[in-house]
Amino acid sequence: MRIQLNVWRQAGPSVPGQFETYSLDDVSQDMSFLEMFDLLNEKLIKEGKEPVEFDHDCREGICGSCNMMINGQAHGPRARTATCQLHMREFKNGDTIDVEPWRAEAFPVIRDLVVDRSAFDRIIEAGGYVSINTGSAPDANTIPIEKDKAEAAFDYAACIGCGACVAACPNASASLFVGAKVSHLALLPQGEPERKRRVIQMVGQMEKEGFGDCSNHGECEAVCPKGISIAGIAMMRREYMKAIMG
Amino acid sequence: MKTDTVQKASAIRSLFSSPVGKKVLTGITGLGLTLFVLMHVSGNLSYFKSSDAYNTYSHFLLSLGPLLYAVELGLVAFFAVHAVQGIRIFLGKRKARAHGYKTYASKGKPSMQSLSSRSMIVTGILLLLFLLIHLKTFKYGAYYETIVDGVPMRDLARLLTETFQSPFYTFGYVAIMVLLGIHLRHGFWSAFQSLGAMNPRLTPVVYGLGVAIALIVAVGFLVLPLWIFFTGGNA
Amino acid sequence: MTLDAKIPAGPLESKWNQYLKNIKLVSPNNKRKYTVIVVGTGLAGASAAATLAELGYNVKALCIQDSARRAHSIAAQGGINAAKNYPGDGDSVWRLFYDTIKGGDYRSREANVYRLAQISNNIIDQCVAQGVPFAREYGGLLSNRSFGGAQVSRTFYARGQTGQQLLLGAYSALSRQVEAGTVTMMPRQEMLDLVVVDGRARGIITRNLVTGKLERHHGDAVLLCTGGYGNVYYLSTNAKNSNVTAAWRCYKRGALFANPCFTQIHPTCIPVSGDYQSKLTLMSESLRNDGRVWVPKNAGDKRPPLQIPDEDRDYYLEKKYPSFGNLVPRDVASRNAKQVCDEGRGVGTTQLSVYLDFRDAIKRLGRDTIAARYGNLFEMYERITDENPYEVPMRIYPAVHYTMGGLWVDYNLMTTVPGLFALGECNFSDHGANRLGASALMQGLADGYFIIPYTLGQYLAGSAAGGVSPNDAAFAEAETSSAEMIDRLFSGRKKRTVLEFHRDLGRIVWDNVGMSRTREGLTSAIDEIAAMRASFWNDVSLPGRQDTLNKNLEFAGRVADFMELGELMARDALQREESCGGHFREEYQTPEGEALRNDDDFAYAAAWQHQAGAPAVLHKEDLAFENVSLSQRSYK
Numbered sequence A: 001m002r003i004q005l006n007v008w009r010q011a012g013p014s015v016p017g018q019f020e021t022y023s024l025d026d027v028s029q030d031m032s033f034l035e036m037f038d039l040l041n042e043k044l045i046k047e048g049k050e051p052v053e054f055d056h057d058c059r060e061g062i063c064g065s066c067n068m069m070i071n072g073q074a075h076g077p078r079a080r081t082a083t084c085q086l087h088m089r090e091f092k093n094g095d096t097i098d099v100e101p102w103r104a105e106a107f108p109v110i111r112d113l114v115v116d117r118s119a120f121d122r123i124i125e126a127g128g129y130v131s132i133n134t135g136s137a138p139d140a141n142t143i144p145i146e147k148d149k150a151e152a153a154f155d156y157a158a159c160i161g162c163g164a165c166v167a168a169c170p171n172a173s174a175s176l177f178v179g180a181k182v183s184h185l186a187l188l189p190q191g192e193p194e195r196k197r198r199v200i201q202m203v204g205q206m207e208k209e210g211f212g213d214c215s216n217h218g219e220c221e222a223v224c225p226k227g228i229s230i231a232g233i234a235m236m237r238r239e240y241m242k243a244i245m246g
Numbered sequence B: 001m002k003t004d005t006v007q008k009a010s011a012i013r014s015l016f017s018s019p020v021g022k023k024v025l026t027g028i029t030g031l032g033l034t035l036f037v038l039m040h041v042s043g044n045l046s047y048f049k050s051s052d053a054y055n056t057y058s059h060f061l062l063s064l065g066p067l068l069y070a071v072e073l074g075l076v077a078f079f080a081v082h083a084v085q086g087i088r089i090f091l092g093k094r095k096a097r098a099h100g101y102k103t104y105a106s107k108g109k110p111s112m113q114s115l116s117s118r119s120m121i122v123t124g125i126l127l128l129l130f131l132l133i134h135l136k137t138f139k140y141g142a143y144y145e146t147i148v149d150g151v152p153m154r155d156l157a158r159l160l161t162e163t164f165q166s167p168f169y170t171f172g173y174v175a176i177m178v179l180l181g182i183h184l185r186h187g188f189w190s191a192f193q194s195l196g197a198m199n200p201r202l203t204p205v206v207y208g209l210g211v212a213i214a215l216i217v218a219v220g221f222l223v224l225p226l227w228i229f230f231t232g233g234n235a
Numbered sequence C: 001m002t003l004d005a006k007i008p009a010g011p012l013e014s015k016w017n018q019y020l021k022n023i024k025l026v027s028p029n030n031k032r033k034y035t036v037i038v039v040g041t042g043l044a045g046a047s048a049a050a051t052l053a054e055l056g057y058n059v060k061a062l063c064i065q066d067s068a069r070r071a072h073s074i075a076a077q078g079g080i081n082a083a084k085n086y087p088g089d090g091d092s093v094w095r096l097f098y099d100t101i102k103g104g105d106y107r108s109r110e111a112n113v114y115r116l117a118q119i120s121n122n123i124i125d126q127c128v129a130q131g132v133p134f135a136r137e138y139g140g141l142l143s144n145r146s147f148g149g150a151q152v153s154r155t156f157y158a159r160g161q162t163g164q165q166l167l168l169g170a171y172s173a174l175s176r177q178v179e180a181g182t183v184t185m186m187p188r189q190e191m192l193d194l195v196v197v198d199g200r201a202r203g204i205i206t207r208n209l210v211t212g213k214l215e216r217h218h219g220d221a222v223l224l225c226t227g228g229y230g231n232v233y234y235l236s237t238n239a240k241n242s243n244v245t246a247a248w249r250c251y252k253r254g255a256l257f258a259n260p261c262f263t264q265i266h267p268t269c270i271p272v273s274g275d276y277q278s279k280l281t282l283m284s285e286s287l288r289n290d291g292r293v294w295v296p297k298n299a300g301d302k303r304p305p306l307q308i309p310d311e312d313r314d315y316y317l318e319k320k321y322p323s324f325g326n327l328v329p330r331d332v333a334s335r336n337a338k339q340v341c342d343e344g345r346g347v348g349t350t351q352l353s354v355y356l357d358f359r360d361a362i363k364r365l366g367r368d369t370i371a372a373r374y375g376n377l378f379e380m381y382e383r384i385t386d387e388n389p390y391e392v393p394m395r396i397y398p399a400v401h402y403t404m405g406g407l408w409v410d411y412n413l414m415t416t417v418p419g420l421f422a423l424g425e426c427n428f429s430d431h432g433a434n435r436l437g438a439s440a441l442m443q444g445l446a447d448g449y450f451i452i453p454y455t456l457g458q459y460l461a462g463s464a465a466g467g468v469s470p471n472d473a474a475f476a477e478a479e480t481s482s483a484e485m486i487d488r489l490f491s492g493r494k495k496r497t498v499l500e501f502h503r504d505l506g507r508i509v510w511d512n513v514g515m516s517r518t519r520e521g522l523t524s525a526i527d528e529i530a531a532m533r534a535s536f537w538n539d540v541s542l543p544g545r546q547d548t549l550n551k552n553l554e555f556a557g558r559v560a561d562f563m564e565l566g567e568l569m570a571r572d573a574l575q576r577e578e579s580c581g582g583h584f585r586e587e588y589q590t591p592e593g594e595a596l597r598n599d600d601d602f603a604y605a606a607a608w609q610h611q612a613g614a615p616a617v618l619h620k621e622d623l624a625f626e627n628v629s630l631s632q633r634s635y636k
């Protein structure tokens, strides 16, 4: 099928970017969205032009590398799907597709569709862990954990750190990402000793990184490839208030 | 290495300025204001019973004296904190995404994004402007007197009746009340989420309740000016 | 050169404990004076970097991705083995050891594998303490499943995302050390060369993938944790950035590369759908517990699957291996799939796939049970293929999944270059000729959390810290050579793209050094690759510039190394005149068509030494089996 692409091109962090229009004639329904970009890039290279840079790695929805704003939707139209898992059969012959990078001051553009998401790493560094040195752990079955609790913790632990929540949030807030990690560890006994410090540190770092505040738009949950619930944001707030109160 | 901002940070600063605290405050104040408008709207409805009933009601409130002042002070504080935090959140968000998207579209369910959620700042600021005019019109408006059951009191019913003869006031009010409904449609649910009280089971229930309250408040308010305008109101 | 594996003396069970008792220690105050460079932040790298930093070493860690959390380990699905014996079904350290040795077709080192089995239990403890949400029973205790045909339930898992959860655990430990200032984390950096000073590994050259700048990093030891080289086949289940470059450049600096031809082909992957295909997706092999594998009896039977009656179907695995049936090991299942496709009985438009049919399981257990067991896999399949596996049989085909070969290391995980260690999939150590399911995660974490902290200390205790500067001639020389290579890549005549070369290379390696290998095929592959290498350097078309983010440049360098590796794989496969594990030489099979091992002549690890301008030299590490007796695998 025939697809027209409006792609954001930006040569570097400090130069202005613009949209370029490309058209591809031989896109297959069974291609993934990134494979369509491979096709585009091969074409551009053959024409002596610079290919579009974009992040990708696992191409199966788990590493969180890929990040495209597709027709104004983070990771495109399909729910619970990362860009790399999106297939061209979601589109029609003749469609025009706008592709932009994640946009947030905390995620500066590096080049074309590649952005810098290291703010997420710094948030985790601020407290998204259990302080346990290697070798000091007790037997794994020492603490039984209710199956349902473990499952609930898993739902939050499933975050792939892609940043779609930030990209789609009208406020460019990182609350879902932070809420997911806070909730994952708050639900487990292992997270207990550091639960106060963790939430205060992580929320503090989120603020420093320049993300917006959360106005409860809930768009983040809709675009999250892992479908993480904004109940995690509510839990983060509870944890935070408990932590500063006492 | 990052310093431990943490432990030391005062709870007060966290409450006013952290991303969580800001929302907890808009949430608490928002719910407080919701409670106020619910009472206000039910008070207003006594006008339909009779002007005397309405005047007696407001006279009763006034007679509370210091208690009323305390409540009024609280109201001012709530409005102020609510508006200030709301505006800060808005400014923060503009800074967080200085460069917007060419195209932007919601992905639909389970997103809670709506016209309401995206226009909170607009509806909010219009409410603030409305409030200033509103206080000037009524609270600090013309002072008529009347006597009900031998007790002299302010005839607010008359002021209402007179004010809403004007199409400008009537339809202006109607418009504002619609905005208030829009504000509350997202606001009510949102406040509970801000206070950390929501989970996936409760959310649809509370959101529904919020829509109902928004409707009740908006309709409850706007029938009064419309009724006065079209029927002339209580004689 | 003689290869000394430095295996401690004593009985198998007490080698590691004895070793620990006798190692030299670095005093706590001195540790921070030692700088350890950790290349890669997968399970092996992240766990090593975090643990070494906890111990007090000064750690510099780097990875290609924009965050340490995105290393390829994140994609592992099925689970991680440990000899906990929680289900009480008779598992033990010995049994895990034995299964691993046997599964590897007796081409791995007893002492290493035994240590791995011993350590396996600590890994689970450590990960649970970090908050890894493993599956649990209703009683609240950890749940286990049987995996890859194992006779005991020893696999711990976290839904279908075990690798993700384990890696996030290690990443969180790493993040904690970054905050503490003991680890300097450098994402978006690619190692291009190893710097050897006075015979010791003392640093690396990297390319900053954002600015393009070549950087020099110096230290007291280098830990390579850079994963496997499955992408030499172009199509594989590996992440797109997985590569051999770091290991290869170390090989060129003197580290021996062992058993490159031992690669694992996983039987249950989603088949290729067209030329544009960029990678293959694995589906958990647990599917084979309930799915039945078949192809039409007659070549050229083009009827849709539902119209093919049972009498025209060939359930070839059940027929050929009555006792294991659909659950035969990976290599056997894969080879048989290839065989039926070669006979023209493959299905799908490309005729390169076989059916995996759930019809009977759904009939027997009900759709709901099947959905509960495999729902997410079915969904993933449907998302990719647009076919509903509840209604039509899945189509599967084998795909490259794991590489057992890698840098040769001794018992200390040190390569033949002193101070250069290799951990995780990039070493050759534990899986012999075939890896058991759920053992790679175990090995990566064992290496990083529990082995290197001791063996590295042993090495460093014997050498003074520091004494090397990035201005040393060796650094300059290495940087120049990297810069020259980049310049050469840009000076191609711009005829063919990197991707086209990679695709062609993949086809050659897959056809000749894939599921089954022949002398002629391997010989011709060596020639073809040599020709392709020449054409690559002449004709490659590299867009853009060096001083900016340029993924084509990154890939070009990696493809250049893959071409050299592909040739070495073919040489390795050629010299190994036997069939074992993932290495099947058609000339060496039993009358029934099964792999025929030759323990008398080939019970060794083949370690190759690079020679500039000449074919690599083979060194053999003879494998001594003192505790297990070698037997022929049989799944009939």
Ligand SMILES: Cc1cc2nc3c(=O)[nH]c(=O)nc-3n(C[C@H](O)[C@H](O)[C@H](O)COP(=O)(O)OP(=O)(O)OC[C@H]3O[C@@H](n4cnc5c(N)ncnc54)[C@H](O)[C@@H]3O)c2cc1C
Pocket: C039, C040, C041, C042, C043, C044, C045, C062, C063, C064, C065, C070, C071, C072, C073, C074, C075, C076, C077, C078, C079, C080, C162, C163, C189, C190, C191, C192, C225, C226, C227, C228, C237, C238, C239, C242, C243, C245, C246, C282, C401, C402, C423, C424, C425, C426, C437, C438, C439, C440, C441, C442, C444
């Ligand atoms: C789809 C799939 C499913 C799997 N499922 C299982 C399973 O269920 N159980 C199991 O036990 N095993 C499984 N495996 C195998 C297992 O995941 C891997 O063997 C293991 O994760 C490898 O870990 P690692 O730490 O050695 O390397 P990797 O995780 O591959 O990490 C490599 C690191 O090195 C970095 N790197 C590479 N080259 C360079 C360079 N030149 N410069 C700088 N950095 C570099 C990368 O950025 C990355 O950080 C699976 C594999 C695949 C492909």
Ligand code: HEM
Pocket: A214, A215, A216, B023, B024, B025, B026, B027, B028, B029, B030, B031, B033, B034, B037, B079, B082, B083, B085, B086, B087, B089, B090, B120, B121, B123, B124, B125, B127, B128, B131, B183, B184, B186, B187, B188, B190, B191, B192, B194, B195
């Ligand atoms: C004084 C004028 C007002 C202004 C400027 C204002 C502004 C705002 C803004 C900007 C928000 C959104 C905050 C965010 O983005 O997170 C908000 C939320 C809210 N507002 Fe108002 N508002 C005003 C009056 C009112 C009134 C009169 C009510 C009640 C009747 C009300 C109820 C709420 C509620 C319940 C919320 C949700 C709070 C939350 O999400 O935590 N507001 N307001």
Ligand code: HEM
Pocket: B037, B040, B044, B058, B072, B075, B127, B131, B134, B135, B138, B139, B140, B156, B160, B173, B180, B221, B222, B224, B225
């Ligand atoms: C049709 C709609 C409304 C009518 C007819 C109405 C009428 C009045 C009247 C008559 C008073 C004077 C009461 C007194 O001084 O004792 C008053 C006060 C007030 N109204 Fe309204 N009102 C309406 C809507 C609103 C709305 C939507 C708000 C809030 C956003 C609001 C906020 C207030 C406040 C804060 C006061 C002052 C209360 C006090 O100081 O005790 N009103 N209103």
Ligand code: SF4
Pocket: A158, A159, A160, A161, A162, A163, A164, A165, A166, A176, A177, A180, A220, A223, A224, A225, A226, A227, A228
């Ligand atoms: S919460 Fe969801 S959208 Fe946000 S980073 Fe995690 S996986 Fe991506």
Ligand code: F3S
Pocket: A168, A169, A170, A171, A172, A173, A174, A175, A176, A213, A214, A215, A216, A217, A218, A219, A220, A221, A230, A233
């Ligand atoms: S979309 Fe944004 S406003 Fe909050 S609920 Fe999600 S972070």
Ligand code: FES
Pocket: A055, A056, A057, A058, A059, A060, A061, A062, A063, A064, A065, A066, A082, A083, A084, A085
């Ligand atoms: S490329 Fe890994 S999630 Fe998309």
